[in-house]
Amino acid sequence: MSNSIDVCLSPKLIDLYDLEGKIVVVVDILRATSVMTTALAHGAKEIIPVEKLEVAKEYLTKEGYLCAAERGGEQIAGFPLDNSPFNYMKDNIKGASIVITTTNGTVAIEKSAVADQILVGSFLNLTSVAEYIKTQNKDVVVHCAGWKGKTNMEDTLYAGALIERLQSTHALGCDTPHMALKYWEAVKNDLQQTVADSAHAKRLNKLNITKDIRFCTQIDEYDVVPKMEGTSLVAVK
């Protein structure tokens, strides 16, 4: 194996990782990267992830953009779209340019800027991202969005699942991929229930979106590979 895979469990730790020349896979299972995967799978032209709410607001008055903003799980007033994947399967998504800002996921994307390639991963496109990576001959860092800087369950589990699929091509780069892989192996047969018991799922449950959580833990629903090109996320052809 000539390539390696490492895992960063929080955007607050990403500066400790050397991302140059590598593929960074950003993951925010609940729900930013699940939403992005869903939108591109349903024909969105591009997704523009922005870290700051003020920047997202500027797009509200521009023509030709669909805008989504979420903080702490809740939709921000004035934005037509929220952070539920079910709103990214509709007719208006096809061909759309979508601007998204979320609590954790878009922060992680912006903090990965120095990487050679930035991909967006979710359980929904797990295998297609793994298969794409295998064609690239590059080291990988999985960048977990976490929750307001803290490490979380569902993003760590995704890291473990991706590592499992890359075991024939990518050696474990440090301790954290070992932790993520063993954690994934321990709970993967009970993924939906495990994530339903997670801290963030409990936060979201208060907002009555258990359906979202169930959807975001489905594996290989789509075969799209979302990749940053300039300031936009587009589907790899």
Added chain:
Amino acid sequence: MSNSIDVCLSPKLIDLYDLEGKIVVVVDILRATSVMTTALAHGAKEIIPVEKLEVAKEYLTKEGYLCAAERGGEQIAGFPLDNSPFNYMKDNIKGASIVITTTNGTVAIEKSAVADQILVGSFLNLTSVAEYIKTQNKDVVVHCAGWKGKTNMEDTLYAGALIERLQSTHALGCDTPHMALKYWEAVKNDLQQTVADSAHAKRLNKLNITKDIRFCTQIDEYDVVPKMEGTSLVAVK
């Protein structure tokens, strides 16, 4: 269960945790907190952990102190003691005041200052720390020292092991304790070999100290409970 246990995987994330009124258990298995446990078990009067090398150097010229300094696994020139537990079992340890600065462990102790109580944990005193905690009726945060800010295997495994022993009294405070517990359960029957394969063990192997690693993964070798009192770590009576 009226109390909870949470886990912070890196000193760089500790500011996200509310430590006030809680017990913080600092862990740096390879090797700072294993060394501290060993020294107190062998009759050291006190251990003074200091974050900065310059502060440790000031003690070199003071009478009545044994001084230890390590960075990146190696002993710092001019300091009589290194970071190997085997040097803390000797006759000169009994009754000694020991000043220690290390790469990760002493940083984690200094960053835990606002806690109600700071304990030092290691596999060597796993059960005695757990039993002490059970008498205190307090929430707990396990503060893993990690490696230069990154999350690591052996400290996370200790967190999982402590959580396992506190399951009847302390509910899981967030996702990270769940991750640590499942990781511990997955590898605990092969602890020595797992930690021997860890990134830090590989770094230490280059320094020819496999014996240290084997010693630091022994469970319940000692029954001492090291606790910060002012600026010193002492054995709880």
